[in-house]
Amino acid sequence: MIKGKDGSNIPKVVIERLPRYYRYFDRLDGEMEKISSKKLGELMDTSASQVRLDLSYFGDFGQQGYGYNIKKLKRELANILDIETKKNVIIIGAGNIGRALTRFNALKEAGFNLTALFDVKPILIGERLNNVLIRHIDELSSYLESHDISIAVLAVPKAVANKVVKTLIEHGIKGILNFSRTDLDVPKGFPIENIHIMDKILALSFIIRANK
Amino acid sequence: MIKGKDGSNIPKVVIERLPRYYRYFDRLDGEMEKISSKKLGELMDTSASQVRLDLSYFGDFGQQGYGYNIKKLKRELANILDIETKKNVIIIGAGNIGRALTRFNALKEAGFNLTALFDVKPILIGERLNNVLIRHIDELSSYLESHDISIAVLAVPKAVANKVVKTLIEHGIKGILNFSRTDLDVPKGFPIENIHIMDKILALSFIIRANK
DSSP: OOBOTTSOBOOHHHHHHHHHHHHHHHHHBTTBSEEOHHHHHHHTTSOHHHHHHHHHTTOOOOBTTTBEEHHHHHHHHHHHTTTTSOEEEEEEOOSHHHHHHHTOHHHHHTTEEEEEEEEOOTTTTTOEETTEEEEEGGGHHHHHHHSOOOEEEEOSOHHHHHHHHHHHHHTTOOEEEEOSSSOOOOOTTOOEEEOOHHHHHHHHHHHHHHHO | OOBOTTSOBOOHHHHHHHHHHHHHHHHHBTTBSEEOHHHHHHHTTSOHHHHHHHHHTTOOOOBTTTBEEHHHHHHHHHHHTTTTSOEEEEEEOOSHHHHHHHTOHHHHHTTEEEEEEEEOOTTTTTOEETTEEEEEGGGHHHHHHHSOOOEEEEOSOHHHHHHHHHHHHHTTOOEEEEOSSSOOOOOTTOOEEEOOHHHHHHHHHHHHHHHO
């Protein structure tokens, strides 16, 4: 577990909300100077007390009767999220999702430096996408040994996902962003975030039908 | 709020886990006949009681001492998630994400029928992607009036996202899957699921650094 400022464990849901707070302070910066937890809660469709509790894990940011200074909070959260430091990222799978992410400028803006793509299809190997070379998956181990890679984005078919994950973990990858349609077998506590697009659209569809 | 079998409200987090249960029963089907809540909990990295509680919202599926019949549960969940019924979907934004989703076969497998893409770029209009026509965004209102569309996938830049959402809601869209990098202004309780890729990778990066 990750400890907050006061030594208590930060729940994972709170960590997952942190970038959202950053997005809001980024959006509000320039529009206004300060914001109350009540107003921010309304904007974010949550409560004032939730806002105060969430942010309190990371520092003493608010001032009673004043609220949060937007420029300061934006800077503090950028700092906490380490946006200034370049982090090397690779993408496994140069299919549609892999290609979409390669052209995703937001990655660079948030400090992520995409250094390589990997695939198995001979026709793709050696191609450059947005100036990033597509390498053969057989090179993955040696590539990881000789480069300092922080995060692997997994965008491969589910049938091969766990085989790739094994290689990634054996060669020291620090975290995985998983787009493959399966839950991955990783050691307990290993940093992983799943983006299951089909789960989201199926849940949405269920909610629509139940609302009728 | 959506009511469960026993009349109690189903928490949104439980609804969002439902497709994950379906994925597991789909994966286990053919491998084994039945599974206990304990074993399923271990597989899914959760507890037996969480499994029992989650599934109990949707019906009396398990049998004490026997567990869950996998084929039956897969069928029941497919039914609950309404996978057999075709639901019409449109995608707004024929950029990288929009294009990736157009070629995403899983959509069709889960009963979603992609009927149109919309964009503003003149060069894209009239093009067919995976046999789906790209139309001009100006046609969106009339298209929604004359077709029965359930879900819109929003994959447009954040600066225009809420303008598009206004049109979608005014013309009766039932739910939105949001890939744009902003939280949308929708009426309270309106069915929406957000896929914020940058939030996920920033949270992952935070966890990696905190683990050091």
